[in-house]
Amino acid sequence: MNDSNETVTAPMLSVKSLSVAFKSSHGLLTVVNDVSFDVPRNSVMALVGESGSGKSVTALGVAGLVPYVGGVVTGGEVLFDGSDLLKMRASEVNAIRGRDIGFIFQDPMSSLNPAFKVGEQIAEVVRRHRKVTRKQAWARAVEMLDRVGIASAATRANEYPHLFSGGMRQRVMIALALACDPALLIADEPTTALDVTVQARVLEILKDLQSINGMSVLFITHDLGVVADIADDVTVLYAAEVVEQASVRELFASPSHPYSAALLDTMPQVALATGKPVASIPGIVAQAHAWPDGCRFNPRCAHSVDGPCTTDAIELQSVGTGLSRCVRAHELREQLSKSGLQGGKSS
Amino acid sequence: MTGRTLTVSDLSVTFKVPTGPFTRKPLHAVDRVSFEIAPGETLGLVGESGSGKSTAGQAILQLNKPSSGKIQFGDDDLAQLSKRQMRAMRRNIQVVFQDPYSSLNPSMRILQLLEEPLKLHESLDADVRRERVFETLEMVGLRRSLAERYPHEFSGGQRQRIAIARAIISNPELVICDEPVSALDVSTQSQIINLMRDIQDKIGTSYLFIGHDLAVVRLMSTRTAVMYLGQIVETGPSAEVYERPTHPYTAALNSAIPVPDPELQRSRQRIVLSGDQPSPLDPPSGCRFRTRCPFAMEICAEVEPPDFPIPGGGVSRCHLHVEGPKLGGESVMQLIGKQDAL
Numbered sequence: 001m002n003d004s005n006e007t008v009t010a011p012m013l014s015v016k017s018l019s020v021a022f023k024s025s026h027g028l029l030t031v032v033n034d035v036s037f038d039v040p041r042n043s044v045m046a047l048v049g050e051s052g053s054g055k056s057v058t059a060l061g062v063a064g065l066v067p068y069v070g071g072v073v074t075g076g077e078v079l080f081d082g083s084d085l086l087k088m089r090a091s092e093v094n095a096i097r098g099r100d101i102g103f104i105f106q107d108p109m110s111s112l113n114p115a116f117k118v119g120e121q122i123a124e125v126v127r128r129h130r131k132v133t134r135k136q137a138w139a140r141a142v143e144m145l146d147r148v149g150i151a152s153a154a155t156r157a158n159e160y161p162h163l164f165s166g167g168m169r170q171r172v173m174i175a176l177a178l179a180c181d182p183a184l185l186i187a188d189e190p191t192t193a194l195d196v197t198v199q200a201r202v203l204e205i206l207k208d209l210q211s212i213n214g215m216s217v218l219f220i221t222h223d224l225g226v227v228a229d230i231a232d233d234v235t236v237l238y239a240a241e242v243v244e245q246a247s248v249r250e251l252f253a254s255p256s257h258p259y260s261a262a263l264l265d266t267m268p269q270v271a272l273a274t275g276k277p278v279a280s281i282p283g284i285v286a287q288a289h290a291w292p293d294g295c296r297f298n299p300r301c302a303h304s305v306d307g308p309c310t311t312d313a314i315e316l317q318s319v320g321t322g323l324s325r326c327v328r329a330h331e332l333r334e335q336l337s338k339s340g341l342q343g344g345k346s347s
Numbered sequence: 348m349t350g351r352t353l354t355v356s357d358l359s360v361t362f363k364v365p366t367g368p369f370t371r372k373p374l375h376a377v378d379r380v381s382f383e384i385a386p387g388e389t390l391g392l393v394g395e396s397g398s399g400k401s402t403a404g405q406a407i408l409q410l411n412k413p414s415s416g417k418i419q420f421g422d423d424d425l426a427q428l429s430k431r432q433m434r435a436m437r438r439n440i441q442v443v444f445q446d447p448y449s450s451l452n453p454s455m456r457i458l459q460l461l462e463e464p465l466k467l468h469e470s471l472d473a474d475v476r477r478e479r480v481f482e483t484l485e486m487v488g489l490r491r492s493l494a495e496r497y498p499h500e501f502s503g504g505q506r507q508r509i510a511i512a513r514a515i516i517s518n519p520e521l522v523i524c525d526e527p528v529s530a531l532d533v534s535t536q537s538q539i540i541n542l543m544r545d546i547q548d549k550i551g552t553s554y555l556f557i558g559h560d561l562a563v564v565r566l567m568s569t570r571t572a573v574m575y576l577g578q579i580v581e582t583g584p585s586a587e588v589y590e591r592p593t594h595p596y597t598a599a600l601n602s603a604i605p606v607p608d609p610e611l612q613r614s615r616q617r618i619v620l621s622g623d624q625p626s627p628l629d630p631p632s633g634c635r636f637r638t639r640c641p642f643a644m645e646i647c648a649e650v651e652p653p654d655f656p657i658p659g660g661g662v663s664r665c666h667l668h669v670e671g672p673k674l675g676g677e678s679v680m681q682l683i684g685k686q687d688a689l
Contacts, residue, residue, distance in 0.1 A: 050532040050533060050534060051503075051532055149621075151622070165623055165624070166396075167623065168623060195395035195396055195559060196395070196559065196560065196561075196600060196603040196604055197395060197599055197600060197603045197619075197620045198395075199603065200602070200603040200605075200617070200619050200620075201619055201620065201621075204619055222532065222533055223533070223605075224533075224607055225604065225605030225606070225607050225612075226605055228605055228606065228607050228608060228609045228612045229605045229609075229612050229613070231609075248609045249609055249610070252607065252608060252609055262534070263533060263534065264607060266533055266534055266536065266537045267533070267562075267607050268537070268540075268560070268562035268563045268565070268566050269562045269604060269605075269606060269607055270607055271566060272562055272565060272566065272589070273606075277541075278537045278540055278541060278566055279537060280534065280535070280537035280538040280540075280541055281534035281535075281537075281538075282538075284502045284504060284505070284535065285502070285532065285534070300534075340607055340608075341606070341607050341608040341611075
């Protein structure tokens with residue numbers, strides 16, 4: 001009894017100290033370094049970062065797809081429902097992928113096979129993972145298309161992807177990913193290539209299906225606005241490392257890392273709402289072959305001090321209910337909480 | 348420098364699209380669009396993909412031939428200029444494209460890239476020319492020593508700085524900016540926004556700023572025009588358009604931008620558009636937005652909405668201001684409250 005109780009409360013996905021490296025002309029480059037986070041059951045964890053932060057590679061790591069893109073997992077565990085995906089045989093992982101873990105990628109244009117009908121592509125996944133007849137699988141495909149808001153789904157299921165617009169293709173991808181009622185959905189920038197009105201619609205659909213199915217979602221994005229809309233918890237990545245982890249309310253109300261605070265301030269919506277000029281982060285994102293000494297964000301940080309920030313690598317520490325990789329997190333707390341919309345309103 | 352005013356009137360751009368082996372159908376990518384950009388001013392042109400905003404920008408540059416309408420720049424009608432005359436005109440009208448990865452020639456050094464417009468448009472000594480390149484590089488925040496490098500050695504944001512340097516080096520009166528920050532990381536996006544505003548303060552150039560993000564366009568521009576399916580549906584001072592949208596489409600665009608405050612974002616009233624954008628080959632009758640408009644009335648299918656002047660100085664093309672609830676220039680957002688009350 002005790003045992004079964006534990007599996008229910010344990011997180012759906014638990015990533016522990018995941019590290020991923022790629023071979024390059026600069027040697028072995030670690031692009032995901034000691035990344036840990038949990039995705040609790042029936043909740044949405046957002047993984048936030050800019051290009052080069054390692055967020056997409058983390059998703060590939062979770063999915064066990066790193067070897068397919070030429071990388072090496074150099075350490076860590078990916079516990080899905082308690083068992084380590086990285087230690088499983090390929091056939092075991094293949095059975096889980098698509099059935100218990102669904103995927104949506106950024107580019108809906110290249111994620112669907114142009115040579116097969118949309119309905120067939122969804123039905124194929126259902127038949128692969130469930131003991132159903134062709135007819136039942138097809139009915140499931142039509143049902144899923146209907147649930148993601150494709151009008152006259154029964155007819156559209158017979159059409160090929162080129163007849164669908166970008167927003168519709170992304171909804172087809174959602175239908176495909178959710179066709180087997182996965183316990184975990186990994187969505188890698190699913191709305192980045194879409195227009196804002198279409199993005200709003202896709203997010204509504206995702207939120208509805210998430211709450212109906214009670215699934216867990218790992219949502220990868222660079223857009224903090226989207227995070228405010230969909231996430232329960234947030235992990236902020238910078239230069240291959242976790243720099244902050246917090247609940248969505250805490251992150252937006254009082255960020256505990258200067259990078260998260262600066263990201264909030266760069267949003268045009270914040271500048272417009274607060275009347276402050278649009279802030280920018282000086283310099284460019286750190287590169288994998290030349291991580292700065294000390295804190296990896298220090299060359300761009302407004303609060304960096306010589307010595308503590310520039311010599312030794314910084315460890316994650318508890319701040320409030322979350323984690324921050326900033327040595328000055330406690331002393332900067334009040335200052336950083338003036339960032340973003342919340343800070344604008346209170347001041 | 349005294350610049351010229353750009354006056355676009357009734358501009359249409361029509362493409363002939365094959366619909367079968369022997370049949371072609373006209374696609375009105377830009378349909379009777381009019382706007383004006385005064386010297387030193389920024390007009391924001393906002394819309395979703397397929398709205399015709401980029402095509403309108405390209406028509407000004409004569410990269411797409413307008414099928415009708417006038418593009419008056421000072422005393423010249425750009426649509427009537429010969430190729431040779433237009434080439435000379437490009438000194439005054441420059442462009443920055445969206446993708447800094449494909450808009451810079453990979454085999455040219457930065458020095459060569461930036462010298463090119465000067466060689467074409469001005470006869471300067473090599474020394475003077477180089478000095479101009481160095482000055483412009485510094486103006487966009489890059490060290491002069493970088494002039495010997497190739498584009499692949501730069502990040503996206505730096506490349507966009509180079510593209511901006513190339514556009515402003517000939518001291519243009521107008522720069523067409525076609526989604527210049529859409530391809531950039533969030534932390535560099537605001538750097539480029541600030542840079543473009545600084546440059547405008549310094550050299551007094553006007554911008555046509557094309558974008559899909561209403562918040563970014565609002566930050567950049569004094570006036571904003573909103574496009575849907577080839578037509579301008581609302582224009583006005585940016586603050587008015589952003590804060591008190593009078594057209595349901597503008598309101599929908601506005602409420603689609605997430606507010607960076609979890610509580611507010613999840614509780615606020617929004618217009619989420621249903622349905623998909625109709626094909627521009629076969630646009631709806633009457634008002635083009637009616638198929639997705641939550642407030643559509645009978646008249647919207649029959650009559651194309653007229654230009655309705657808005658008290659703040661804008662124009663809205665929506666029947667709601669003359670028929671039905673008669674908003675008379677008031678923000679369309681109040682209709683949501685009314686609907687809930689019913």
